[in-house]
Amino acid sequence: MSGSAARELTVTIEKIVAGGLGLGRLADGCTVLVPQVLPGEMVRVGVRRRHRRHLEAEVKELLTPAPERRSPPCPWYGRCGGCDLQHADYPSQVARKQEILAELLQRSGLGAAVLPVLAFPLAATAEFHYRQRIRLQVEEGRTGFFRTGSHQLQEVEACLLARPEINAAWAALRDHAGWRLLAGQCTALEISLDPASRQVVLLLHHRRRPRPAERQAAWRLCRELSVLKGLGFLPADHAAGPFFDRQAGPEGRREPDQLRLHYVLPAELAGSSLTLGVEPAGFSQVNEEQNRQLLRLLLELLKPGGDEILADLHCGMGNFSLPLALRVREVYGVDLQAAAIRGARRNAAANGIANCRFSRAQARQGLADLVAAGIRPDILLLDPPRTGCLDLVRSLAEPLPPRIAMISCDPATMVRDLGHLAARGYRVAAMRLVDMFPQTHHLETITLLLNDRVRNPA
Numbered sequence: 001m002s003g004s005a006a007r008e009l010t011v012t013i014e015k016i017v018a019g020g021l022g023l024g025r026l027a028d029g030c031t032v033l034v035p036q037v038l039p040g041e042m043v044r045v046g047v048r049r050r051h052r053r054h055l056e057a058e059v060k061e062l063l064t065p066a067p068e069r070r071s072p073p074c075p076w077y078g079r080c081g082g083c084d085l086q087h088a089d090y091p092s093q094v095a096r097k098q099e100i101l102a103e104l105l106q107r108s109g110l111g112a113a114v115l116p117v118l119a120f121p122l123a124a125t126a127e128f129h130y131r132q133r134i135r136l137q138v139e140e141g142r143t144g145f146f147r148t149g150s151h152q153l154q155e156v157e158a159c160l161l162a163r164p165e166i167n168a169a170w171a172a173l174r175d176h177a178g179w180r181l182l183a184g185q186c187t188a189l190e191i192s193l194d195p196a197s198r199q200v201v202l203l204l205h206h207r208r209r210p211r212p213a214e215r216q217a218a219w220r221l222c223r224e225l226s227v228l229k230g231l232g233f234l235p236a237d238h239a240a241g242p243f244f245d246r247q248a249g250p251e252g253r254r255e256p257d258q259l260r261l262h263y264v265l266p267a268e269l270a271g272s273s274l275t276l277g278v279e280p281a282g283f284s285q286v287n288e289e290q291n292r293q294l295l296r297l298l299l300e301l302l303k304p305g306g307d308e309i310l311a312d313l314h315c316g317m318g319n320f321s322l323p324l325a326l327r328v329r330e331v332y333g334v335d336l337q338a339a340a341i342r343g344a345r346r347n348a349a350a351n352g353i354a355n356c357r358f359s360r361a362q363a364r365q366g367l368a369d370l371v372a373a374g375i376r377p378d379i380l381l382l383d384p385p386r387t388g389c390l391d392l393v394r395s396l397a398e399p400l401p402p403r404i405a406m407i408s409c410d411p412a413t414m415v416r417d418l419g420h421l422a423a424r425g426y427r428v429a430a431m432r433l434v435d436m437f438p439q440t441h442h443l444e445t446i447t448l449l450l451n452d453r454v455r456n457p458a
């Protein structure tokens, strides 16, 4: 058999596409998608699944390796589903992501307008050990990550993406009798680093509310492992808690208050040193270094002049709203999550920032409420989850804000949403890829949009 009907094929990889897979083309026009390959490589592959217009395949033999190929440093690479670009040296990972972004822009019809203002990508200085938080799967006491494309556990003992303190806590935990008692009822374990104390907080996804012996085991862990700041239960059938704090003693608390994680935004960046707290289960950017770069770029692109009204429609705990509040007249923060709004208000008060208002709402409704109250934002900041913000951009009503900054962690939904904004008269004035997630295909972008039809930007 030859062509796309064969079970094994030889193919040359043309490029890496969104999702991190290599794409090759057969003589009959059928495309083949292959993981863990690089452009220019010739590979013999085995077909795993056939679709109408493409094949999924896996590498059987690497016939001509690309110059940027390296031996993946992680011993679980290829089995664990966490990373998919470790076989490429770091500069080439960043270059490949830029190509993926450029291709998405081209295919969406935005290429001619955006590619001239697409800056060179901002690589991370730390390609490993950058993650502030990891989520492990737990099965009968064993910990690890899901295998690629499955819900099967790949047992793993350390993660090269995680901060060293997280790996140290994970190793200490495995050896502790308290964990062995708890692990049986655990389905997942989140380990987050508190940058302020350099200790970690554990969140145990538990099948049910913990029983007295499990509460005692939790407290023993906190008391005996100095790397722990504390531990909380997230029972499947009940509200979150109890939370154990090694400073507070053996009585578990109902609220995670003492277990908040604290990040510092330095004065040279934020204008004044800000300490921002986030509840352990709340959202915070996983890469602290690149989060600071995002803020730096945001300030560079927006160049706030001091008199603007800014609406941050996915504000989280105030990561961007609060430093921006120091540079504009007023900030209105909106987020869907109650915990985020609680955190943002608390952070504003703790840092003495008074020109902010935070409210819980869907982004679209939050903006409509502002406009109904007579507030006309000069700047919109959009930092949606991966699904993007289609309902908001599709329904953006007059008065249109002259400036929009969009931060996105999914280039496909970002490109879709930019299309809607272009239809409302916005042009992309600048775009940059910020590599928040080295070793993975995930890519983050920051974009500045201006609307020349409305009030002139400052």
Ligand SMILES: C[S@@+](CC[C@H](N)C(=O)[O-])C[C@H]1O[C@@H](n2cnc3c(N)ncnc32)[C@H](O)[C@@H]1O
Pocket: 283, 284, 285, 313, 314, 315, 316, 317, 318, 319, 320, 334, 335, 336, 337, 340, 361, 362, 363, 364, 383, 384, 385
């Ligand atoms: C990528 S996070 C960014 C948070 C914040 N900007 C930061 O840097 O920490 C996205 C945020 O959007 C919120 N969110 C998700 N869907 C939303 C919606 N439809 N309207 C408003 N907020 C939403 C989430 O709760 C989350 O806090």
